[in-house]
Amino acid sequence: MNFLISEKILFNPEDGSLTHCETNDTVQLTLTASRIFTALLMAKNGLLEREQLLKEVWDDYGLQSSNSSLNQYISILRRALSRFGCAELIITVPKMGFRLNPEVNICPQEIFTLPVSDISAPQHASKKTRLSGQRLNSITLLLALICGVSLMLFYFILPAQANHYALYGDRLNAGCNLVFMKDFNKNARKVAKTHISAILQDNQAACGPEKKIIFDSNDSFTSQSAGRTLLALCTVGENEQIISCDNFHYNNWGEP
Template structure:
């Protein structure tokens, strides 16, 4: 399903993409799965009041995810920040002691997906490409590969937590305290060199790593072509005991400049 918010922002619930529709150089935001589910609740609510309990259950609990008020506040903040970036800062209204609602003064129109131009985008506001069967297959395989890399990275992170006295080969802490775990073992100089790239990716997506986060990262050159590189990054929020609460996932596939 697609929605048009405030006549200028398209929201595709299938891939979590928010995009401006009224400019040539449109800003594009790729929402994480929980953020996209949360925004969908607002866009299809018709301005009804949505209690905290309702949102926690329908965005997290029924999908088998941990639901806390902290999660809800965090993702409400993420949505507000991204909507403001696209020119609609007042879409989500707080109802004290109850929950939230979509601003009834901002129109939301549900639309059949064929009424909008489909786009496939990379993070960081990259260029959009017309859809094709090849692109669709590519995105599907990238998603599968990313899931495998993410599982491997999280396994390494959990092993690191259980073996507190052991520093894993793929583990690195930057000067600002950002806890970075690399999916595979790479030279120490390469790990340090990737910090600038990781920082740039987070900056493009309005994120900043701190001691309350962990970043799982992988970069590799395609085996099929030495001119193609694939970058996969998972930005995770952690609890008091460094347990992973939720993650935002990003990937990029591009030509390597020679």
């Protein structure tokens, strides 16, 4: 089941993609962020307490949870939704947890597939497929989602030709591939690598041949401060395809 948010954003819990229905612009959420967002969308009573989110997203999967990590992922979700003009969707309930804004329209969308016989047998091509009353709308949204996912794959597989961002490859001394989301000069790259190594150490995270780091920094960026920084430590599979990522977000973080 997909979710249509504010009649303009389509969220697919299966692959964690947020797609703007008009532009087909897509944001790919990490597995953890997708689980948090799905839990919020599926919450029957609206409010989800922090303890419940930590259990459903981390504890139930044998992962170490913390309120700090939850806050970071909520911030990442809000940032992704803000890109599509929906920053007000997730509301913090002080000392309790989080809920979705009741003033934002959220509509579950069923995904329909055509029977195999209708696809493979030309003689049945004229037979009408029985779908729900919103058949045309669902198919349109599904096609938009497919286009969005295709753009996301194009973004990762062919970064040099991607429509949204130009990526700049490098390598960390620890042995894993490093991708910058802007073209830093030689000195800035050296400073960035120092910050990246410190961030990994700060979060007890390891980098190796099976990992890829994606690094972005906004605002000021000096040897004393990394400004607003987002570091994604991703696990890669065959052909350097990204399987999952852990995100670390800092604001005016400086190396200790």
